[in-house]
Amino acid sequence: MATYYTEDHEWISVEGDAGKVGITKYAAEQLGDVVFVETPDVGKTVKKGDDMAVVESVKAASDVYAPVSGEVTEANAALADAPETVNESPEGDGWFCVIKLSDTGELDGLMDEAAYTAFCKGL
């Protein structure tokens, strides 16, 4: 299992051709208290960079982009009643969905943890 990161602060944890997706701790801290999450419908096909989900804080709604192309095979239903999980455990229980990758080659364009940490430091 390997975890990759985007410049838009999504993470994807890949096992075989399936990747669990969420937003990073950095993103969750920037957003503040999360009050609503709209996860994608299971069965939906997404392209890398598409608006895939929405995360809302008290103040604003933010788009979450698909880090890779593929089909959504699972969505985290627990976030509907407990959106604060995104703040409490952004890279654990606060995951958004699972995507079945259509092209694992897209992962090459993403950052590993060290590169992402350095990227955040530069912001």
Add this chain to the structure above:
Amino acid sequence: MANQTTETLKRTPLYDMHVDLGARIVPFAGYEMPVQFPMGVMGEHTWTRTHAGLFDVSHMGPCFLTLEEGIGGGDEAHAAISALVETLVPSDIAGLKQGQARLTVLLNAEGGILDDLIITRPIGDDAQGSLYIVVNGAVKHQDWEIFETALAGKAVLTRADDRILFALQGPEAVDVMSDFFPGCEELAFMHHMPFELNGTRCIVSRCGYTGEDGFEVLVSAVAGVPLVEEMLEDTRVRPVGLGARDSLRLEAGLCLYGHDMDATRDPVEAGMAWVIQKTRREAGNFPGAARILAALKDGPAEKRVGIRPLERAPAREGTEIEIDGKTVGVVTSGGFGPTVDHPVAMGYIAAAHAAPGTKVDLMVRGKARPGEVVALPFVPHNYKR
């Protein structure tokens, strides 16, 4: 819109303090302002409703409007300055008692709202002929130009936005304030008192924009920085940013200029007809009187109402309101209300659908979400009457 990267942003005298307190700073109304402190929007909101939140609102437009011949002259001087201002606003300024303040609106010739503002009559016969006015930060230059142009040769406008204007809001604000300004606890809502602090004059008003009891203080930068720092040492007080200021005023059903009212809206449709007192309605001598008096008589075509999304998805500004697939209104402010623990919104809707209890569809990201028209405010006001 000016490009934010090239726009020169101003800082209030409390800017360094905000940074030291760990605030996240954003551009707002031409200033670098704290949007939230480390406590976070939700925490700051709840703290204000239960204790006392301190807000820097020095970006706003405090000013004094004074008769050209100067102050003094008791009631006659007040009548003279009021007559000048009443050509621009529809409220009864002449009828203010000494020390009393009123919310009013600056109107264009068509009766559209150019800003909402608070006008205060000073205390003492020797201080009459002047009014203390606080306008919104985002439009203060427009407002001041309107005053100066309309009243040229008759009254002088003196800006006071180099000072500190801060608000202390919440149920414990009165106890904290009375430690610093003994006697201010006697003030009723929308009244003020002048105080001397280290040799400088400050104005303490019992008002605010959170729905809670509280005060606003205008004080010089030099006296105000140590005052605010000392106040923040009180365990009942926490600094609060613009984020919670917005959620607090939205729950309290209070309008944000440029969002819930603007130059296209008149006070009647904005639900602010109460700012036009009886004497002014009878006289009908204010800008846009024809449109406003007609709206008062026949009712406005659209009304500002509270909207409660029935699911957990907030309906943000710009969300269309539909009934049976037809657009009947639009959300002008929307977000999450931490005290009601639910999304809250307000907006304009066709008068026929404005009754509380009316079911509507809120078009959030292209999807109809159920909502309901409700009475404002979402959280009862807690003013000291």
